[in-house]
Amino acid sequence: MKLTILGGGGFRVPLVYGALLTDRAEGRVTEVVLHDLDDSRLYAVARVLDEQASAVPDAPRVTATTDLDEALRGADFIFSAIRVGGLEGRANDERVALAEGVLGQETVGAGGIAYGLRTVPVAVDIARRVARLAPDAWVINFTNPAGLVTEAMSRHLGDRVIGICDSPVGLGRRIARVLGADPKQAWIDYVGLNHLGWVRGLRVAGRDELPRLLADDDLLGSFEEGKLFGVDWLRSLGAIPNEYLHYYYFNREAVRSYQQAEKTRGAFLADQQARFYEEMKRPDAAALTAWDRTRAEREATYMAENRETAGAGERDADDLSGGYEKVALALMRAIARDERTTLILNVRNQGTLAVLDADAVIEVPCLVDANGAHPVAVAPLPDHATGLVCAVKGVEREVLAAAESGSRTTAVKAFALHPLVDSVNVARKLVAGYTDVHPGLAYLR
Structure with a gap:
């Protein structure tokens, strides 16, 4: 089986390859193609992968190319982890936003919008090429902003593109660990958008253990989110938010x-x-x-x-291991071998959240099998969460419209409507600042 990794010169690619090395079952990935625009980065990552494979017999063969079409042809799975503009672009996203007094984080607020505006056109081009050159391939998207980019690609690939993120996995694992439960045996009721979701329950053997956590100050304050948000605020919410909601609440x-x-x-x-x-x-x-x-x-x-x-202090050692590569491997296994499993993924809504249309990409538990990922029915979100989800989804739709039309006016609208941008004039300044530093936004007129 052939796996193509777009952004193959990226720093975290060895995590994906390391996960592949643990898979010895029939139907595993036997060929990995790294694609990147930068030869030197491809060479560096290939060296790391070669050392990883040195003690593993029959490790997946690795090749590298800067030719996108060559990388896509014949792929069974395509893992997209590109970074349009590189880390210099991310630093510029942060700098321009902070100069206007608003958040520049790469997936949240002004920084996320800027990143999306320059990434969506590239992701759409990739999706069109996949549809033409590898129509039977499954695309696993980790390119940020993950939900937005997955939705852009789904307009050309339908349900054959699935977005992944390690944040919900890590959150569920931390809650289960605090409660003394096995994360593999727990059902995590997680609902929202990428980097904008809440754990509303954690069921073990049919019993929801989250109320026990919310009622215990010591337990609730003992893990990352308890330290980050504070015990009182979590208890007020009656849920455990994704860590990225700290950017909204504080x-x-x-x-x-x-x-x-x-x-x-x-x-x-x-x-x-x-x-x-x-x-x-x-x-x-x-x-x-x-x-x-x-x-x-x-x-x-x-x-x-x-x-x-x-005042949360250092991260716990158990939280330093990442996790998105395990989600990717589990997803590929489930589809390739019909090994049915449940994963929290970014997929088209299909009526799961009634407040959003069927094509809106959301982040929810999904049943995965050979036919892809199927969102599980969930209870409605409370009003405060529904408001945030609808507002941010509305912004994402404006980003998609601006990327498709090239309209600068629509780009300004996307920034101005975001809950973390507090003025239309600030939105105009952000668009001006970002178009000045990002050549990839020259299409906005």
Whole structure:
């Protein structure tokens, strides 16, 4: 089976390959094609993968190419993890937004809109090529903003594109661990959009254990979200929000913290990864060791400004292992082998949330089999959550409309309607600032 990884020179690709190395069952991936626009990054990542495979007999064969059509032909699965504009683009997204006093995070608020505006046209082109060159392939999208990009691609690929994210998986795992439950045996009632969802229940053997967690101060304050949001606020919500909702619930504090930081997250990662890729140019460099060291630093500093604002302290060691690669592998296994499973995924709504239309991509538990991912019926969201979900989905639709039409006016509308952008004039300044620094937004007229 052939897996093509778009963004194959990306730093986290070894996580995906490492997961593939653990799969020895019949029907596993035997060929991995890395595609990237940057030869040097492809070379660096290929070196890491080669060291990973050195002690694994019959490891999946790895090839690399900068030719997109060549990479897509004959693929059974296509994993999309591209970053349009690179980490320099992410740093610019943050910088322009913070200069206007609003959040520049890559998936939330102004930064997420800017990232979406330059990523959607590229993702749509990829989707059209997949439909032409590999119509039977399944596309697994991890490209951010994941829900928005998945929806853009679904307009050309239908349900054969599925978005994944490690945030809900990590959240469910943390809650189960605190409650003394096996995450594999727990049903997680999670509903929302990508980076905008809530755990409303965690059922073990038919019993919802979340009320027990919400009633216990010690348990509730003992894990990442309890420290990040505070026990009182979680109890008020009656649910455990995705960590990215910290940007909404504590927006003023988050913006101030990011403005005061020595470097934004994007600038930090750009510098850190530049050192890694530079080190890989040395033939004698220990590729896997260098990658492991860089990844550990990356994970330990994840959402550091938010945790500092909340006084949450350091991340727990158990939360430094990522997880999206495991979701991707489980998804591929379920489809390729009809190994039925349940995963939290980004898929078309199909009536799951009545407040959104059928084609809106949402993030919910799905039953997965050889025919793809099927969203599970869920109870309606409370009004406060419904309001946020509908507002942000409305913004995503404006982003898609702007990307399709090239309308600068529509792009301004997308920014102005976002709950974290507080003025139409600020929206206009954001569009001006982003078009100045991003050549990929020159299409907006």
